[in-house]
Amino acid sequence: MMQRVQLQLTLLFLGCLLSFQSLAAVKIQSWQTSQGAKVMFVAAPELPMMDMRVAFDAGSARDGEKWGLASMTAALIGSATATRNENQISDGFNRLGSEFSQQAGRDSADFSLRCLSREDIRKQALAQFSEVLGKARFDDKILQRERSRWLAMLKQKNSQPQVLASDLLWKTLYGDHPYAHSSDGTMQTVETIKQADLQAFYQRYYTASNAVISLVGDLDRKQAERIAEQLAQALPQGTKPKALPPVEEMKNPQTLMREFPSTQTYILNAQKGIKRGDPDYVALFVANEAFGGGGFGSYLMDEVREKRGLAYSVYSYFAPMKLAGPFTIGLSTKNASAKQAQEVVDHSLHTFVATLNEERLQEIKDNLIGGFPLRMDSNAKLVAYISMIGFYGLPLDYLQWFPQQVEKLSLQQVIDAWKKHIGKSPMLRVMVGEPK
Amino acid sequence: MFKASSRKFALSIFAMLACGFFSLSAQAKLSEFTLQNGLKIVVKEDHRAPVVVHQVWYRVGSNYEPNGITGISHMLEHMMFKGTAKLKPGEFSKLVARMGGEENAFTTNDYTVYYQVVGKQHLEDVMRLEADRMRNLQLDAKEFATERQVVTEEWRWRVQDRPESKLYQAFKAMAFVNSPEHHPVIGWKSDIDSWSLDDLKSWYQRWYAPNNATLVVVGDVDTDHVLNLAKRYYGPAKAESIEELKPQVEQAQLGERRLKMKGATQLPNLLIGVHVPTLKSAENAQQRQEVYALSLLNDLIDGDDSSILTKELVRKQKSVVSASSYYDPTEKLSSLFTFEATPSSGFSSEEVEKRFWEMIKQLQDKPVSEAALQRVMAQTEANYVYRQDSMRGQAMLLGSLVSVGLPLDTIDHWLLNLRKVTPQQIQAVAKKYFDPEKATVAILLPNGEKPTSAQQMSLQTKGVH
Numbered sequence: 019m020m021q022r023v024q025l026q027l028t029l030l031f032l033g034c035l036l037s038f039q040s041l042a043a044v045k046i047q048s049w050q051t052s053q054g055a056k057v058m059f060v061a062a063p064e065l066p067m068m069d070m071r072v073a074f075d076a077g078s079a080r081d082g083e084k085w086g087l088a089s090m091t092a093a094l095i096g097s098a099t100a101t102r103n104e105n106q107i108s109d110g111f112n113r114l115g116s117e118f119s120q121q122a123g124r125d126s127a128d129f130s131l132r133c134l135s136r137e138d139i140r141k142q143a144l145a146q147f148s149e150v151l152g153k154a155r156f157d158d159k160i161l162q163r164e165r166s167r168w169l170a171m172l173k174q175k176n177s178q179p180q181v182l183a184s185d186l187l188w189k190t191l192y193g194d195h196p197y198a199h200s201s202d203g204t205m206q207t208v209e210t211i212k213q214a215d216l217q218a219f220y221q222r223y224y225t226a227s228n229a230v231i232s233l234v235g236d237l238d239r240k241q242a243e244r245i246a247e248q249l250a251q252a253l254p255q256g257t258k259p260k261a262l263p264p265v266e267e268m269k270n271p272q273t274l275m276r277e278f279p280s281t282q283t284y285i286l287n288a289q290k291g292i293k294r295g296d297p298d299y300v301a302l303f304v305a306n307e308a309f310g311g312g313g314f315g316s317y318l319m320d321e322v323r324e325k326r327g328l329a330y331s332v333y334s335y336f337a338p339m340k341l342a343g344p345f346t347i348g349l350s351t352k353n354a355s356a357k358q359a360q361e362v363v364d365h366s367l368h369t370f371v372a373t374l375n376e377e378r379l380q381e382i383k384d385n386l387i388g389g390f391p392l393r394m395d396s397n398a399k400l401v402a403y404i405s406m407i408g409f410y411g412l413p414l415d416y417l418q419w420f421p422q423q424v425e426k427l428s429l430q431q432v433i434d435a436w437k438k439h440i441g442k443s444p445m446l447r448v449m450v451g452e453p454k
Numbered sequence: 455m456f457k458a459s460s461r462k463f464a465l466s467i468f469a470m471l472a473c474g475f476f477s478l479s480a481q482a483k484l485s486e487f488t489l490q491n492g493l494k495i496v497v498k499e500d501h502r503a504p505v506v507v508h509q510v511w512y513r514v515g516s517n518y519e520p521n522g523i524t525g526i527s528h529m530l531e532h533m534m535f536k537g538t539a540k541l542k543p544g545e546f547s548k549l550v551a552r553m554g555g556e557e558n559a560f561t562t563n564d565y566t567v568y569y570q571v572v573g574k575q576h577l578e579d580v581m582r583l584e585a586d587r588m589r590n591l592q593l594d595a596k597e598f599a600t601e602r603q604v605v606t607e608e609w610r611w612r613v614q615d616r617p618e619s620k621l622y623q624a625f626k627a628m629a630f631v632n633s634p635e636h637h638p639v640i641g642w643k644s645d646i647d648s649w650s651l652d653d654l655k656s657w658y659q660r661w662y663a664p665n666n667a668t669l670v671v672v673g674d675v676d677t678d679h680v681l682n683l684a685k686r687y688y689g690p691a692k693a694e695s696i697e698e699l700k701p702q703v704e705q706a707q708l709g710e711r712r713l714k715m716k717g718a719t720q721l722p723n724l725l726i727g728v729h730v731p732t733l734k735s736a737e738n739a740q741q742r743q744e745v746y747a748l749s750l751l752n753d754l755i756d757g758d759d760s761s762i763l764t765k766e767l768v769r770k771q772k773s774v775v776s777a778s779s780y781y782d783p784t785e786k787l788s789s790l791f792t793f794e795a796t797p798s799s800g801f802s803s804e805e806v807e808k809r810f811w812e813m814i815k816q817l818q819d820k821p822v823s824e825a826a827l828q829r830v831m832a833q834t835e836a837n838y839v840y841r842q843d844s845m846r847g848q849a850m851l852l853g854s855l856v857s858v859g860l861p862l863d864t865i866d867h868w869l870l871n872l873r874k875v876t877p878q879q880i881q882a883v884a885k886k887y888f889d890p891e892k893a894t895v896a897i898l899l900p901n902g903e904k905p906t907s908a909q910q911m912s913l914q915t916k917g918v919h
Contacts, residue, residue, distance in 0.1 A: 064502050067839050104769065108760040113829045115836025134836055163772055166798065170775040173720045179615065279718055279903065280615040282607070314535070314547035324544060327603030330611055350611055381552050388554020392571055395503035396843045 044394060046404055046414050047239065051250035053226035058408040059233045059242045062397050068135045068235025069401040070144075072151060072249065073409045076127040076223035078201035079262050079340070084211050086168070086203020091156075091219045092122040093164060095129070098155040107150060116143040118150070124197055125340045126409055127223075130401075135236040144245060151224065152252025156216040165208060172205050179284045180350070183450040186274060187286050191344055191446055195265055225256020230408040234401040265290065265342045273447040283356035283451030284348075287363060290443040291345035294338045294410040300423040301435035302336055307382045309370050309436075310334030310347060315381075317373055321366050322349060328359045340410070345440065356453030367441065371433055379429050386424050484852075485677050486862060489685060491693045492665025496852045496862065497680045498672045500845055506577045506673030507845045509569040510584050511853040513668075514661035516639040517563045517787055518699055523653050525641015528561040529605055530657055534568065535559075536597045538590040543597055546583055553579060561639055564786045565857040571846065574674045578683055585687040588667065591658055598651050606647075609640055617717030617898055625725045625896035626790075628711050633704040633788050663694035668856045672849040704729065704788045711894045716901040721775065723898040724803045726810055727790040730887050732783050734858055745783045746871045747879040748791065748887070752781040753830045754822055754880070755793075755813075760829060762813055773801045773809050786858040790894075791887065803897045817884040821877035834872060 047059045078088040096118060097104045111118045116133035129151060133143040175181045185200050192198035203211075231246045267290050278284075292299055303311075310318035310333050322332040329349040337343035347367075351359040394400055394417070407416050487495040515527050537543040550557040555572035557580075570580040613619045623638050630636040640646070669688060671680050707729060736742040756763045756779040763777045777795035797806040841847055855864055 065839060065842055067843070105760070105765060108758070108764070109829065112758045112760045113825075113832055115832040115834075117840075132840065134839060163769070166772075167768075167775045170721055170796070170799065177617070177719045282610045282615055312551065314544065315551050320544075323604055324600070327600040328607070330604055330608035351607060352610060381548070385551045385554050388552075388573055388576075389556070390554070391503050391505050391573055392554070392556060395505045395845065398843055 044400065044417060046407070046417070047242075048408065048414055049243070051226065051231070051247050053250040053253065053255050055226040055229045055231055055246065055250040055253070056408055057231045057233070057242070057246040058404040059237075059239070059246075060400055060404060061237060061239070061242075062234050062400065063236045065397065066135050066236050067397070068133060068140065068233065068237055069397050070131045070147070070235075070245070070249075071232045071401050071405045072129045073126045073230045073232070073405050074128075074223055074225075075125070075228050075259055075409075076219070077123050077125040078199065078203075079124050079196040080219070080223060080259065081196065081199070081203070083207070084203070084215055085199045085207035086201070087211055087215055087219055088127060089122040089201045089203065090161075090164070090168065090208070090211055091216050092120045092127040092129075093168075094156055094160060094216060095120060095154045095220070095224075096150050097160045097164075098157045099149050099153045100155055101153075102146075102149070104157075104160060107146070110146045111143065114139050114143050118147065122201055124201055128405070140245075144248065148249050148252040151249070154220055154224070156213050156220070158213045161211075161213055161216065165211070168202075168208055169205055172202060172208065175202070179278045179280050179282075179450040182276060182278065183284045183286045183448050186276060186450070187288050187344070187346070187446060187448050190272060190274060190448070191268055191288055191290065193266065193268070196262060197265065197339070197341070197343075221254075222256075223259065224253060226250045226253040227256050227258055229253060230405060232401050232405040232408055234397045234404065262341055268444045268446060271444040271446070274449070275453065276448075276450045277452060278450045280451045281352060282350040283353050283359075283449050283453040284350045285356065285360060285363070286448045287347040287360075287445055288344040288448075289440070289445045291336045291343050292338050292439065293340060293342045295412060296338060296342075298435040298439065299336075299338060300420065301427055301432050302439060304379070304382050304386070304424060304427055305374070305432045305436040306334055306336055306345075307386065308374060308378055309366075312382070312385065317370055318347070318349075318363070318366055321362050322359060326358075326362065328355050328362065350451075353452045354454045356449060356451065360447065360449070371436060374429065374433060376429055379427070379432060383424055383427070387421050390421055483677060484862070485681075487681055487684075489664065489689055491689065491691055492663075493684070493688050493691070494668040494856055495681065495684055496668065496670045496856060497675065497677045498848060498852065499675060499677060500672055500842075500848070501674045503845075504574050504674050505571060505845065506574045506671060506675055507569065507571050507849040508577060508580050508584065509567055509670040509849050509853055510588070511668040511670065511857045512566045512661055513564070513666050513696075513857050514566055514657075515562050515564045516637060516641070517634040517702075518661070519634065519637070519641075521637070522645060523641075523649055523657075524637045524645045525605075525639070526645075526649055526653055526657050527566055527661075528640055529602070529646075529649055530654055530662075531559050531561045531566050531568075532601050532605060533593060533598065533654060534587055534591060536594065536601065537592050538586050539592060540586055540590070541583070543594075546587065549583060550580060555580065563635060563639055565854070567853060569846075569849070577671070577673075577675065577680070578687075581683050581687045585691060588662055588664065588688070589691050591662070593651060593655050593658065595651055598654065602646070602649070605640075609643060609646060612640060613638070614643075617719040618723050620717060621715060621723055621725065621896055621898040624713055624715065625727065625894060628713055628896065629707075629727045629729070629790055629894040630704055630788070633702050635704070635788060660694070661696070663696065664688055664691040665693040666696045668853055670849045670853040670856075672845045672852070699786075702787060703735075707892045707894075710891055713896045714899065715897070716899050718903060719898060719900050721796050722803050722900065724793075724795045724797065724806055725894075725896040726793040726807065727894045728887055728889065728892060730781065730789055730791045730883075732785045732789045733860055733864065734784065734786050735788055743871070743874070743879065744883050744886070747875050747883045748781060749783050750827070750830060750872060750875050751817070751880050751883060752779055752791065753834075754817075754826055755779045757830055758833060760826075762817075766813060767795070767806075767809060771809060772798055773806055774798055777806075784854065784858055784860060784864075803899070807895065811890055814884060814888045818881065818888070821881045824877065827875075827877060827880075831872065834869065838869070 049057050081087045120129045131147045189198050233242050310316050318332050322328050329351045332349035334347040336345050483499040485497045553572050553576040555570050557570040559568045627636050731741050767774045775796040780792045795806050
């Protein structure tokens with residue numbers, strides 16, 4: 019599909035960042051199971067289906083020395099249990115028309131189940147989901163096979179300049195911090211992962227007290243309680259893991275260049291951003307919409323693409339995490355324009371605040387507040403939001419609170435927040451390609 | 455769709471078809487109209503959220519383009535945001551943003567689509583804007599020059615720096631000789647460099663008219679109200695005389711076609727394609743029934759992680775790092791059943807090619823099990839429900855069917871037709887269409903360049919200013 023602009027990346031991030039809802043009707047209920055798992059629930063009776071997501075504080079920030087361990091553990095959950103083998107598990111979900119998937123990032127490992135809410139289907143799907151999460155087995159043969167597929171993927175990363183740029187960014191910005199390495203690990207570290215490592219990681223982190231269970235669908239509160247209870251009962255009670263070490267800032271600004279035989283140079287600029295729950299988040303979010311988060315009409319898009327034709331896609335975003343995630347600017351341009359494009363980015367950062375005025379702020383507010391219903395118009399989106407709210411411990415009225423805060427912001431507050439964060443921390447510039 | 459980019463992004467229309475049935479037949483109000491000026495209108499009410507999806511689909515895309523100006527439909531799509539008599543360049547997007555809307559556009563081989571998703575109170579506003587640029591676009595030389603640069607950057611990003619995209623373009627060009635499926639949606643680079651402003655103006659004049667378009671509205675709306683608005687805003691647009699696209703039926707393939715190329719990749723990549731019919735290209739009822747059998751065959755090969763590719767090639771043989779198959783039964787002109795794989799280390803592309811044909815041989819020799827068929831049908835039926843969770847997805851399905859000239863009740867009949875397919879029919883299409891001597895094979899091999907070392911040079915160290 020040829021699209022006017024590739025929004026996949028930015029939308030993905032927006033999906034995680036935008037977290038609001040204008041409909042007072044969306045009511046989040048929350049409680050704890052007897053095992054201590056946190057539950058988030060929204061009743062959505064319109065369609066005969068349910069979505070469930072279980073998030074564990076078991077992302078790659080918990081890898082320790084064995085980078086890739088969290089991702090490999092998550093990937094192998096669903097490949098064997100005490101009583102079922104790999105094909106039996108696949109067939110078990112598929113013959114019900116249910117969908118099981120898993121993914122690990124830096125903060126969390128997430129497991130999703132989508133199925134029809136009809137009782138016979140739901141009960142079977144849920145029983146298997148609970149077994150897969152609670153009675154996971156790590157078969158050494160499957161580990162060997164998945165490791166070699168994993169290594170092939172890691173090898174292929176070396177031919178993907180965008181991925182190289184991103185890995186380099188995190189590594190440089192985060193230094194010794196557990197956020198510094200990619201969740202994929204490296205070829206060297208993935209080689210060292212053993213069956214016993216997976217088992218130990220699983221036992222340590224896949225526990226009820228380390229889980230947030232989210233449910234959206236055609237269920238009443240009683241049914242949701244039973245489902246959550248059943249799932250949590252399948253997990254050991256466990257304890258919460260220790261807090262991650264604090265993020266240290268990069269000491270000095272840096273510009274890194276990595277030669278790569280591509281016709282474009284892939285440019286990323288980044289600095290330390292903010293964490294989830296930061297009091298400046300709403301103001302920064304609004305400011306970034308004007309800067310490079312809002313797609314067409316944003317300052318970066320106007321300067322880089324619309325005025326100069328330098329790039330197809332250019333964007334910026336904050337990625338708030340458990341701890342401060344980065345603030346990132348990205349674009350790709352032909353090698354001969356790389357230097358010019360970087361200058362335009364520098365200049366845009368420099369002049370941005372002066373472009374903000376009451377009218378521009380009102381445009382952004384109209385966009386964000388008017389667009390709330392769109393962010394919450396499906397069960398799939400809703401389950402992602404409530405899982406995020408539960409996992410990061412945000413208040414239950416977050417979806418109502420966020421747009422109210424947007425509405426209240428003054429121009430001065432937006433400018434102050436931007437100035438407080440952007441440009442204060444050292445900026446990292448990464449270029450991968452053959453910039454001229 | 456998604457043709458020009460890597461097939462890895464491929465989203466089969468089949469999946470959409472499969473998913474639409476339930477919502478469209480039983481549960482929601484679906485209506486179809488045609489205005490006097492020829493504009494087709496499809497409205498589906500969905501009252502779950504106070505949101506509306508508004509789309510205009512033009513029946514033009516890369517399949518309509520002659521050599522020399524390939525990619526021009528996509529270029530025109532970019533230029534549609536550059537202003538009308540009433541709007542300045544970029545103003546369209548800014549106005550929709552101010553409404554809190556999402557908006558974008560995309561081009562495929564068969565159609566070009568513009569869409570907005572807005573709060574329902576803004577339906578009239580986006581309709582006014584979209585109707586304005588249907589006939590009143592201003593094409594300016596300076597904007598055109600800048601946007602050509604943007605599209606060229608897009609081409610570098612999508613194609614030139616991705617060996618697998620280049621392989622796929624070469625593969626398609628080899629598989630299709632006289633069909634316009636031969637050329638990529640983004641166009642050949644030489645054509646991208648050579649479009650003139652006049653080319654663009656006449657392309658716009660020729661295809662952007664109400665009688666070559668479909669309006670799709672899905673959301674929290676009242677159908678009569680939508681129809682009244684459409685009459686008011688799109689009604690005055692003047693019809694053009696639109697030529698039918700020539701059939702350009704792909705000539706029968708006479709023998710195997712094969713390409714081996716090297717590129718800046720670390721892993722090899724293999725593509726195998728065979729020509730198969732689609733609902734549009736099928737010549738009779740019997741061949742249409744074969745299309746349903748081919749769809750199920752595709753699902754059995756690669757519908758889920760119980761499929762043959764996962765169980766046999768990935769898990770049992772360990773011959774591939776990844777593999778997938780692709781078939782779109784709603785293509786307008788013609789279609790390829792395509793198999794794609796990344797061989798595991800220790801397996802050559804030729805070896806994986808052999809494994810693919812062994813898998814096909816088994817499907818030719820023995821009917822698939824009832825259990826496997828039931829599993830695939832259970833998923834298809836569940837997907838009907840899941841699909842209703844997305845208004846955008848529902849609108850996409852409706853618009854794509856109308857745009858390739860398939861009736862909307864294709865969806866209603868889809869599940870029924872799938873249910874009629876027997877294991878013997880699946881076996882029969884496997885025998886009829888999968889012939890290694892009529893296949894197109896493309897192989898990408900690493901060019902041997904070592905990945906650059908992970909060390910970076912530090913060019914400069916200076917503060918942010």
